[in-house]
Amino acid sequence: MHRRDFLHQLTSTALAPSPAGKGRGLGQTPTTGLTPYSGNWGNAQVLHLLRRTLFGVKQSELDTFKAMSMNNAVDALLNVSTTQPSPPVNAYNSGTATDPDVPAGQTWVNSPISPNYSFQRRRSVKNWWTGLMINQDSTILEKMVLFWHNHFATESDTIQVEHYFYKNNVLCRQHALGNFKTFVKDMTIDPGMLRYLNGYLNTKTAPDENYARELQELFTMGKGKDSKYTEDDVKAAAKVLTGWRVNNLNFSSYFDSTKHDTGNKQFSSFYNNTFISGKSGATGANETDELITMLFQQNELAKFICCKLYRWFVYYDIDATVETNVIEPLATIFRNNNYEIKPVLAALLKSQHFYDSLSMSCDIKSPLDFTVGFCRQFQIAFPPTSDYVNLFNHWAYLQSAAAIMQQDIGDPPNVAGWPAYYQEPQYFEIWINSDTLPKRMALATQLLTSGYSKGSFKLIVDVLAFTAKIPNASDPNKLIDNLLLLLLPMSADSTVKPILKSTLLNGQSSDYYWTDAWNAYVANNNDTINKNYCTNQLKLALSYILNLAEYQLN
């Protein structure tokens, strides 16, 4: 097709961004829908489910979930802990600067705001959060917390107040698999969000539209072809939301009726001409509930959220077939369950569509999938909780590694979240470029070989301990099969296995070169010669696997 025709085709489509994408254009679209999957429950299916819902997969997780039924496996992943993790601590004192309000090793989240230590405290939230991902249970929780952070994106640089940054994260944890309507209400008056989108400055004399716009464009309605709210709806919503303020002493939000616009608010025909009558006094706050009720009466909302969940867990391209077979029925489930999130996830993760071979291996790992997933796959040891300084410093290393690969948790590029989840036509491919791909490889190589040292601790893969957990490690053929199974989401090129085998055998031709060395090391861990041989050959072989393009996929 000539380029001009190609462009004509693109431009002749009217304004129709998500969910109606341009189609995969690959000749193969999964036509399966939400019918429960009843096919084979083998390694491919188990690993696919775990890769998409966890950060990286450990051998022990593969074993555990493979022993369950598909239904039970999904239920187990969705059964998340409701206990909140203990908060971040002061691991940031230095020789020249000691936080006077918080003893070393204790949390600062109940201490007063500290302009002098705000930056260190915000860093500590990012490091703590990275640690929570690395130490995640075998549940979907951390992937959903990140999903909501990307959805209700805020930037800690803008929020500034460390307590609000922390509380915003806690809010995402509390509602991660809860009720989306309740979540929207709580997020609307979350002090971090009020600061981030100027809601706390939105008053009757000076309406600020920032939150009202993003609430509709990014948080609930989206910009799909059927989302037809107007500029006047943005202004009316801004008026409804006037009066919310933040209290920097108790870190909470409150409603100040003297700042509230008590005039009537009229919405457009898209919102069925909803009329919110202006209310004075404390009842002015109820207008916010009326606004949210109005938003949740629109069919578009459920479709928009289901599209985002689909992109997060399956693939970015949503064509007409996927929209009909997956998005629409998922949205119906969302509405029929009063906007509870869990039933939607259960339906998606148990569906034929999810286990369709065309849905597999096609995600490009996000920087956090890459960094956190790497730590979990290889079960890298971190300092104990008691050694909080080293622990936070090493979490910080992983956090900043993901940040330079363009995913800085707590500070996405803007309120739309990371472009990989919305920017046509590239989507996930945005993660990989000539700057970020070398950084991924450099990190993997470093953690596998020399390690990262800071203070008295070194982060490094223990290749022997890792390999000892792989089934049939003494047989080089089975070891290679099992390593590739665990580490790559697809079968590798036919040239790969001979290279790996040649590496393990150090160029020799008989399997026993590896088998004897490995068995000798297992029998006697102090056998230095065989220990060194196994270590070196494993590092070479694993480096080779990590260097393959397949390793970037999920």
Next chain:
Amino acid sequence: MKRKSFIKRTAAASLLPVFINGLTFRSYANSPLLRLLAAKAALNDKVLVLVQLNGGNDGLNTLIPLDQYTNLTAARSNIMIQDTKVLKLKGYEKTGLHPAMTGMLNLFNNESSLNVIQAVGYPSPNFSHFRATDIWLSASDSNQIINSGWLGRYLDDAYPGFPNNYPNTDMPDPLAISIGGVVSQALQGPEVNMGMAISNPTSFYNFADSVVNPNPTTPAEKELAYVRLVAQQTDKYADSIKTAYNAVTTKSTMYATTGNSLSDQLKIVARLIAGGLKTKIYMVSLGGFDTHSNQVNTTGGTETGAHADLWSKVSVGISAFMDDCKKLGVVDRVAGMTYSEFGRRIASNASLGTDHGAAGPSFVFGTKVNNTLIGSNPTIPGTVGAADNVNMQYDFRQIYSSVLQQWFGLTKNEAAGVMLKDFDTLPIFKTTGSITDIKKSNISFVSNYPNPFENSTTLKIQTTGGLTQVKIYDAIGNEVCTLVNKILSSGTHEILYETHNLTSGNYYYSVISGSNRLNGVMLKK
């Protein structure tokens, strides 16, 4: 679409692991550089630097209309900059720059290296950051979705077949470079992104060689082919980038030493250009322009604060870059422009900020630009509504089209192909040695009477004749109607505008003929 026949490398024999620098891999497969067979338009040696200002810049506090001071002060008293502090443009006493922009003032007043364009936008402005950014990067209409970037389309025409058979002897270097960890959407071609990202020009990684599947049929195969392609491209261009970067050193002392990422980015760009890269386009960016609140300081004067800091960074970065390019001997090959996804409202809010707006100024820098101010000061109404915007005078795609024709040497038809439409150019660059005097344009005067009006008003236009359009816009920037679209004879014309069904408020009229455009504001009672 058969163009995408990806590079196939013979790899099987070369896949044995080789260890360099510890544990990295690199194969030594020979991929012979195939000469480009297709005939290719001769390319000049011009370079374009795009400076993206993310967030929506407040144009009225950037390029300040001194003759609108009374009305402007009424609309934005809490953020207004004192007129005595505004930096006046030489030859344009009624227009000045933000006091933080001393470097850019010098480029205009003394170095003859700055062209300033008033009120750049597009019809029916969009106020979403994301949609508006897409519009600017793709050069689409407001209601049109285009998935390729305007520069991606230009490069796709200039370097047919990329990335197949690149690099080659004609183009050994990357076509376009985004400084930082992200490749700009403006470089997205019809099929592949034409740019690469660099944050450290000396640090690369050697990748394992592998075959790129030319015909991926499943989503997984498609993504795998993409990752492999990036690895190959990175490998292939690493040497040329390192070599260029190390070939010269920074010559200017005007760059910021700390805390100015734009200055840091432009410093890298100058070295890559002077170091001999044939790369045509560089993208740099600075964020933070979404100044809903506290764009000026509460104390210390309205010429200080977040917006001042941002423009200080831009001004320092651009003036240092120009100084550097001059000292490195490449300044005549370089042009750059600033742009932001939208301007901001005329009225400020009570948070010492401004909300999302419409048109705003663009700056084009380089020794080959016309050292002029294009367009007139925006007209600020006496009473400004909260939603009122600066009315556009020029479509941003006129600038793009001018760059393509006057800088990159495309014909009018070629530019129209890239821009997907034909746009009139603006006299931004010196062409054939003469400066086009835009004051000799064919519309000399417009006004309307009565104003304010109730049911009708009469527009009076004085012209030397030619095809003329008269368009009416509402205060937000939406087009209300095209009142005139015909050839007017030389002289004065009176056009009655019946306005019975308009709601009350401010309206703008634009009289357009060729690249010339005059605007006025009127109030319906």
